[in-house]
Amino acid sequence: MGNVLVLAEHRQGELRDISIEMLALAPSVAEALGGEVMVLLLGSEVGPMAEKIAGHGVKVLVVDDPLFADYNSDKYQKVLSALIDDYKPKLVMMGQTAQGVDLAPALAVEKGLPFVPDIIGLEVEGGVIKATRQLYSGKVNAQVALKEADTGLVTVREAAFEAPDPSTAGAVEKIDSPLKEDLDYRKFVEYIEAEIGDVDITQSEILVGIGRGLKEDKNLPVAEALAEVIKADLCGSRAACDAGWLPDDRQVGTSGKTVQPKLYICMGISGAFQHIAGIKGAKTIVAINKDPNAPIFAEADYAIIDDLHKIVPQLTEKLKELKG
Amino acid sequence: MMRGMKMTTENQTFAEKFDLLGCIQCGRCTGGCPVTVRTNLNVRRFVYDAYDEGLLEELARVTDIWDCTACHTCAVRCPKGLKPLEVLIGLRSLVVESGKTQPTVRDALESTFMEGNPWDKPRATRNDWMEGLDVRIAEPDQKVENLFFVCCTIAYDPRVQVTARNMVRLLKKAGVDYAFLGTDETCCGSEIFTLGEDGLFEMLIEDNTELLNEYRADRIVALSPHCFTTFNTHYPDLNKPVIHYTQLLAELLEQGKLVFEKGLHKKIVYHDPCYLGKQSGVFEEPRRVLQAIEGVELVEFNRNRERSLCCEGGGGKMWVESESKIERLAETRIKDAHALGADIVAAACPFCVLTLDDALKAEGFEEEMQVAEIMEILGELEEMQDNSSSAQEVED
Numbered sequence: 001m002g003n004v005l006v007l008a009e010h011r012q013g014e015l016r017d018i019s020i021e022m023l024a025l026a027p028s029v030a031e032a033l034g035g036e037v038m039v040l041l042l043g044s045e046v047g048p049m050a051e052k053i054a055g056h057g058v059k060v061l062v063v064d065d066p067l068f069a070d071y072n073s074d075k076y077q078k079v080l081s082a083l084i085d086d087y088k089p090k091l092v093m094m095g096q097t098a099q100g101v102d103l104a105p106a107l108a109v110e111k112g113l114p115f116v117p118d119i120i121g122l123e124v125e126g127g128v129i130k131a132t133r134q135l136y137s138g139k140v141n142a143q144v145a146l147k148e149a150d151t152g153l154v155t156v157r158e159a160a161f162e163a164p165d166p167s168t169a170g171a172v173e174k175i176d177s178p179l180k181e182d183l184d185y186r187k188f189v190e191y192i193e194a195e196i197g198d199v200d201i202t203q204s205e206i207l208v209g210i211g212r213g214l215k216e217d218k219n220l221p222v223a224e225a226l227a228e229v230i231k232a233d234l235c236g237s238r239a240a241c242d243a244g245w246l247p248d249d250r251q252v253g254t255s256g257k258t259v260q261p262k263l264y265i266c267m268g269i270s271g272a273f274q275h276i277a278g279i280k281g282a283k284t285i286v287a288i289n290k291d292p293n294a295p296i297f298a299e300a301d302y303a304i305i306d307d308l309h310k311i312v313p314q315l316t317e318k319l320k321e322l323k324g
Numbered sequence: 325m326m327r328g329m330k331m332t333t334e335n336q337t338f339a340e341k342f343d344l345l346g347c348i349q350c351g352r353c354t355g356g357c358p359v360t361v362r363t364n365l366n367v368r369r370f371v372y373d374a375y376d377e378g379l380l381e382e383l384a385r386v387t388d389i390w391d392c393t394a395c396h397t398c399a400v401r402c403p404k405g406l407k408p409l410e411v412l413i414g415l416r417s418l419v420v421e422s423g424k425t426q427p428t429v430r431d432a433l434e435s436t437f438m439e440g441n442p443w444d445k446p447r448a449t450r451n452d453w454m455e456g457l458d459v460r461i462a463e464p465d466q467k468v469e470n471l472f473f474v475c476c477t478i479a480y481d482p483r484v485q486v487t488a489r490n491m492v493r494l495l496k497k498a499g500v501d502y503a504f505l506g507t508d509e510t511c512c513g514s515e516i517f518t519l520g521e522d523g524l525f526e527m528l529i530e531d532n533t534e535l536l537n538e539y540r541a542d543r544i545v546a547l548s549p550h551c552f553t554t555f556n557t558h559y560p561d562l563n564k565p566v567i568h569y570t571q572l573l574a575e576l577l578e579q580g581k582l583v584f585e586k587g588l589h590k591k592i593v594y595h596d597p598c599y600l601g602k603q604s605g606v607f608e609e610p611r612r613v614l615q616a617i618e619g620v621e622l623v624e625f626n627r628n629r630e631r632s633l634c635c636e637g638g639g640g641k642m643w644v645e646s647e648s649k650i651e652r653l654a655e656t657r658i659k660d661a662h663a664l665g666a667d668i669v670a671a672a673c674p675f676c677v678l679t680l681d682d683a684l685k686a687e688g689f690e691e692e693m694q695v696a697e698i699m700e701i702l703g704e705l706e707e708m709q710d711n712s713s714s715a716q717e718v719e720d
Binding site: 092105239242243244248251254255256257258272273274277295298 | 427428431432443444480481482483640641643644645647649652678682685686
């Protein structure tokens, strides 16, 4: 028996992407272990969600019970603990998410499972499960073998794998809840929603930065249009935030935030030292500024020395064309 | 142990450390505090409340404590000779000690610990400002008259590196016996102190004292008023005097070793940096230097000398923003300068130059007015001109 048990994650009636992303890995691992993939879905009135998961050619075990309407680590742990005893999966997978990092360590300790968190790769070699995870802030990838055990546990990094398209129809099997009554020592209270438009620029992969060179807030759409085409978030220099063009939490620099996007396109930012210090983590910097002596060009990988008001709309148009 | 500052012992209470019982609650501190026009900071209130040990933790959580720029106006005005601002720093220390400080502050502290500067720059590049210049680096066993202490901000920020570059040219021209510390130079801790990292500050004091005492120099010349004042206030065991570079220049002018051949027909208003003026009493020398330039018309702000309006660059504010959307004090300053019809706002402090320069751009006066370090102005004269990109203005 070499089954792989994947814990599906959902919130407020929405299946989380990570649930399907894990199915990019699970089938090949299950096959190598000589078993099958089982997805565990705990929830209340989650029939359609179960069908959706089953559409990926996997067996879905559903515990449909009002007790599981919202995530609760204590209840989840009890259920998983019981099901690991019943089903003896060779591997349990869950997301490296707020839920996963809450649940997995406690479960690993309770059951004595070998546990590899935050994995970005998974394979089986000679019957041994090997996971890849990053060390030293992502500078080194390490492959770690799970200790020989009846069951191992991994949490999978979000967005590390592309969710596979639906394939053949699998099966949905309702099972009884191993948890018969509510636990009252930890309760779900409420979801606190982040403010709409609230973006954490420290996590953004692509950023468009604006500075005083934008001149006035009525020019903001110039930057917004570019950002929309390349799916970037907007950020700005202290000056841009001071001027009220952007909220304070979008300020980049020593007194604002340090960002690390893969791509940073900045316009009208000449590159004050305190701003530069905030973008040192950016992989590729494209600077647009009409002043050829602007210090930003010493930092930039690509320099466009021209008026942003002339260049950026053209750039946006070209990118639109390229994207079709 | 520390000159001008009380040391805490384990038995000393917060109230004893900051002499809170000495306060008569007259309110002159808050009354003169420049940031009250744009933030809710009420330093008198903190001095009052901090007497209650049980309230300290709560007080340390009030974000207002991070609005203080450590300008020392409150200390200058206090009739009892207290330093109300240090109560705020003491509260910041509680935050830092608890490990719950803002990431921006954390990074600055970590960088100072690791690399000897708060700018997250490698120590190895501390001399990069010297590029293309033949600079004499100090050796401990070689006698030198003036040992220069550059300052982290001047060493690393391209906007103000010109201060040090022009200084080297001027020293050579005037035939001054000088040497620079080079990559051994480590942050004086001015901003580390005001950010509340006591432990790191004490470590810097110890290390810097040991380093600076090793050199056979007659005196230390600091390019930044922050280093200058910090050495004179918090380094009791330094074995040589520390002066600010404007004092050296005034001395050279008096001795006739420094003569400005070319004139500059500009109206200049001098902005007294808090750390140089109200904290260290150096008011005349910078003015004397500017007045020695033929053609310069030196005008004065209404709020000058010990009443000089803080630019908000100190007190760790380079790493902490206030939530206030009300005009920055530097912008007020720039407007005042504009109203005076000044061509140049001169300052003798890297932080003042950076904040005032930002404000100049914010007010849109770039075409009419200029913010300049005094060394930058002197560079405009004669052959000291620095044409490298480091002298370029920064837009924001």
